[in-house]
Amino acid sequence: MANLKLTDVGKAYGGTVEVLKDINLDITTGELIVFVGPSGCGKSTLLRMVAGLEKITAGTLEIDGEVMNNVPPAQRGIAMVFQSYALYPHMTVRDNMAFALKIAKKTKEEIDAAVENAARILQLTEYLDRLPKALSGGQRQRVAIGRSIVRDPKVYLFDEPLSNLDAALRVATRIEIAQLKESMPESTMIYVTHDQVEAMTLASRIVVLANKGIAQVGSPLELYERPENEFVAQFIGSPAMNLLAGEIVATGEVTQVTLPEGAGSISANIPTTDADKGRKVNVGIRPEDMVLASGPDYAYRGTVEISEALGEVTQLYFKKSKPEHEPVIAKLPGIHTNVRGNEMHMTAAPEKVHLFADGKSLLYR
Amino acid sequence: MSPLLQGVLTILIGVGGCVGYFYASNLILDKVIFPPTKTDPGRNINRANIVRPWLFLFPALFALGLYLVYPVIGSFWRSLYNRAGDEFIGFGNYTTMFGDAGFQTALFNNFLWVLVVPAASTFFGLLVAQLTDRLSWGNIAKSLIFMPMAISFVGASLIWKFVYANNADIGLINAIRDLFGASEPLDVLQLRFWNNFFLMFILVWIQTGFAMVILSAALRGIPEETVEAAIIDGANPFQIFFKIKVPQIMGTIVVVWTTITILVLKVFDIVYTMTGGNFGTEILPSYMMSYMFRDDGRATAVAFVIMIIVLPVMIWNIRQARAEMR
Numbered sequence: 299m300a301n302l303k304l305t306d307v308g309k310a311y312g313g314t315v316e317v318l319k320d321i322n323l324d325i326t327t328g329e330l331i332v333f334v335g336p337s338g339c340g341k342s343t344l345l346r347m348v349a350g351l352e353k354i355t356a357g358t359l360e361i362d363g364e365v366m367n368n369v370p371p372a373q374r375g376i377a378m379v380f381q382s383y384a385l386y387p388h389m390t391v392r393d394n395m396a397f398a399l400k401i402a403k404k405t406k407e408e409i410d411a412a413v414e415n416a417a418r419i420l421q422l423t424e425y426l427d428r429l430p431k432a433l434s435g436g437q438r439q440r441v442a443i444g445r446s447i448v449r450d451p452k453v454y455l456f457d458e459p460l461s462n463l464d465a466a467l468r469v470a471t472r473i474e475i476a477q478l479k480e481s482m483p484e485s486t487m488i489y490v491t492h493d494q495v496e497a498m499t500l501a502s503r504i505v506v507l508a509n510k511g512i513a514q515v516g517s518p519l520e521l522y523e524r525p526e527n528e529f530v531a532q533f534i535g536s537p538a539m540n541l542l543a544g545e546i547v548a549t550g551e552v553t554q555v556t557l558p559e560g561a562g563s564i565s566a567n568i569p570t571t572d573a574d575k576g577r578k579v580n581v582g583i584r585p586e587d588m589v590l591a592s593g594p595d596y597a598y599r600g601t602v603e604i605s606e607a608l609g610e611v612t613q614l615y616f617k618k619s620k621p622e623h624e625p626v627i628a629k630l631p632g633i634h635t636n637v638r639g640n641e642m643h644m645t646a647a648p649e650k651v652h653l654f655a656d657g658k659s660l661l662y663r
Numbered sequence: 664m665s666p667l668l669q670g671v672l673t674i675l676i677g678v679g680g681c682v683g684y685f686y687a688s689n690l691i692l693d694k695v696i697f698p699p700t701k702t703d704p705g706r707n708i709n710r711a712n713i714v715r716p717w718l719f720l721f722p723a724l725f726a727l728g729l730y731l732v733y734p735v736i737g738s739f740w741r742s743l744y745n746r747a748g749d750e751f752i753g754f755g756n757y758t759t760m761f762g763d764a765g766f767q768t769a770l771f772n773n774f775l776w777v778l779v780v781p782a783a784s785t786f787f788g789l790l791v792a793q794l795t796d797r798l799s800w801g802n803i804a805k806s807l808i809f810m811p812m813a814i815s816f817v818g819a820s821l822i823w824k825f826v827y828a829n830n831a832d833i834g835l836i837n838a839i840r841d842l843f844g845a846s847e848p849l850d851v852l853q854l855r856f857w858n859n860f861f862l863m864f865i866l867v868w869i870q871t872g873f874a875m876v877i878l879s880a881a882l883r884g885i886p887e888e889t890v891e892a893a894i895i896d897g898a899n900p901f902q903i904f905f906k907i908k909v910p911q912i913m914g915t916i917v918v919v920w921t922t923i924t925i926l927v928l929k930v931f932d933i934v935y936t937m938t939g940g941n942f943g944t945e946i947l948p949s950y951m952m953s954y955m956f957r958d959d960g961r962a963t964a965v966a967f968v969i970m971i972i973v974l975p976v977m978i979w980n981i982r983q984a985r986a987e988m989r
Binding site: 349350351370371372373376377378380381382384385386387388389397398401402445449 | 886888889891892893894895896897898902906907910911913
């Protein structure tokens, strides 16, 4: 239904404290965009700026080609679902959903039809005359979503809608939201979360925010397979990607890197030029891509300090070589017993290896 | 002995007495009455624990009984006797009182007070609380509006006597009338019927601060997100205030309203100081005071009528306050 375009958008409090700057983003109709990032990165602020609850201090926001910077929230064609549900506690479910339509002076027939329809979609029909306090957390969140649906907005905004739910309900509601999105293919949604599982499962594209700006925009698997920088590489995926210091020794279609720390070497399917020879890089290997080295070549050698057996996988934490380093983690499929204290040689397939110079991936040059 | 020393001594004896009572009575209960003896220590400990709450509650219950329950019964009993207190006349005091024109005026005026003062105080308090909520100098404004709360009713009345003074050089009202070309000053306190409202205004002036403080805290307690949701739903500031904020603090508004109502039913100082109950401004408490020490039978009868009127408001008030706490 709607395109959204952010151009050089920025936010500064009191003209001095800058929290966001130079945000450029194009969102097309029917997308479900997820903003993720560490806490305090400004993802909620950006969403609230789109909603109109926070003033945009730099750049422009366009919805369907119309500049919305100074348009009041109600006229932007957006609807928002809050983390705390934000239901009106003194109104029944029906009145909560009808409130916006009553304010907009819609006829009673229109209001009733919209409310009944939303209630049917969200399976709230039998709860219409209850007060919010008589509902469970999941039902309250559905009412909050229903309040958005009745307004038939161009853009749906979700601000961490599942954070207040318990783990089981969170999964169920996440699937409900995915189904809801599927039933409304032409609606545009922006979804803020700090939970990367939500981001990976729901998003058509993920926007990773860090350091006041966008670290990378892309489909979930693009971010996982081809992260642009070390931040995205470590933020997406759990446990985080291992980064090992190394030096490029051979260049070409396949790059050869030695790792002085573990005294091994590894090749990566990343093309490099002669100029890169001798360059200091960080070798990135995801824990799940680490495999036991069979031959004399290995990338990392370490002693297993902790081993977590989860059944389907075994997570190995290697002893740190320096206390300030993060431990290297390997996630091996299946069950491995009695590995604690063993010295192991690890490596990874060349297509699974990432190379970063000065924090940026060598893939994107 | 100097009064200062007396005061200090009184405090020491009072506080020491309290501490001494709780300590000593507890000790006696545990060591003398129900000592945990060798034969059956558990039973005695349980017994002591059943008695202990009553032991600690006793001073409060005793004081409340002596100074609240007994006077109620005593007053009612006294109201059944004649002026001198030596002849039982049943409900005679009540029948003559209800027939008295002064009492009827007082009852009617009191009705006006109860109608106007709590409503106006709560309304202005809510208005100020909302208007000062987001202002940088809001706290200064609130402090100024709260200040009359610190003035006694008699003190406030004296201040307003100047405002209402029958003299254009002193009285604010007559000064304003003078500005608009009135030749003769007017004594507003002698304006029949309307003078009641000038007196009520003093109490509204005092109580607005109280309402404002409580309602301001209640407004702050409203989840900000419900307001933001209403903004997104397209509500304008008036709709947000009346349809989202006020309903959410309705419980608090009722508590403030009823608390002021109870206060209004007890206030006599303002009327007593301003007009002495003349010019048709009598209300029940001042009517009672005018009979006190002259005709205690009649005075206690009035007191009882006031209590009967206050009682339902009081019960409602306590119920609401309890519901708010839950």
